[in-house]
Amino acid sequence: MFQLKFLIIFLFFTFGLAACVETQSKRSEFNIAESKSYEASSFRQNCAICHGQEANGKEIDGKLIPSLRYGNAATKSEDEIYQQIKEGKLPMPAFKNQLSEKEIRQMVRFIQHDLQGKQETEK
Ligand code: HEC
Known part of the structure; x- marks a missing residue:
C-alpha cells in the first residue's frame, strides 16, 4: 500500500514537472x-x-x-x-x-x- 501511494505521488510529480517545462518553453517563444x-x-x-x-x-x-x-x-x-x-x-x-x-x-x-x-x- 505504501508503495502504491509512493508511485502515484511520483507519477504526479513527473508529469507535473514535464507540464511546467513544456509551458515554459512555449512561453519563451517571442x-x-x-x-x-x-x-x-x-x-x-x-x-x-x-x-x-x-x-x-x-x-x-x-x-x-x-x-x-x-x-x-x-x-x-x-x-x-x-x-x-x-x-x-x-x-x-x-x-x-x-x-x-x-x-x-x-x-x-x-x-x-x-x-x-x-x-x-x-x-
Ligand atoms: C517582398 C517580400 C519581402 C519583404 C517585404 C521582406 N523580405 Fe526579407 N526576404 C525575402 C526573401 C524572398 C528572402 C530570401 C532572399 C534570398 O533568397 O536570399 C528574404 C531574406 C531575408 C533575410 C535573410 C534570411 C536568410 O535566410 O538568409 C533576412 C534577415 C530578412 N529577409 C529580413 C527582413 C526584414 C527584417 C524585413 C522587414 C524590414 C524583410 N525581410 C522584408 C522577402 C521579403
Whole structure:
C-alpha cells in the first residue's frame, strides 16, 4: 500500500514537472503579434507580408520566403542581416529608404535577440 501511494505521488510529480517545462518553453517563444515593442510593430508593417506574422517564413506564389527565427537566418552575422535589410537582396526589397539607420539596427537586434534567442554577446 505504501508503495502504491509512493508511485502515484511520483507519477504526479513527473508529469507535473514535464507540464511546467513544456509551458515554459512555449512561453519563451517571442510572440510578435502580441508584442507592443516598436520593433515588433515595425516588423508587422514592413516584413510580415513576406516573412509571415510570426517570422516563421511563408510560401508566396510557390516561392519560399525564409523563416527569420530558424535555419539560414540564424547562421547570419549581425552585419549580414543588417546588409540584407538595408540593401535588400532580390526578391526582397531594400529598406534603406523606409527605415532609418537606427531602425535597421534595432530590427537586427530584434531578429537576433528576440526571435533567435541569441545573447547580446554572441554575434
Ligand atoms: C517582398 C517580400 C519581402 C519583404 C517585404 C521582406 N523580405 Fe526579407 N526576404 C525575402 C526573401 C524572398 C528572402 C530570401 C532572399 C534570398 O533568397 O536570399 C528574404 C531574406 C531575408 C533575410 C535573410 C534570411 C536568410 O535566410 O538568409 C533576412 C534577415 C530578412 N529577409 C529580413 C527582413 C526584414 C527584417 C524585413 C522587414 C524590414 C524583410 N525581410 C522584408 C522577402 C521579403
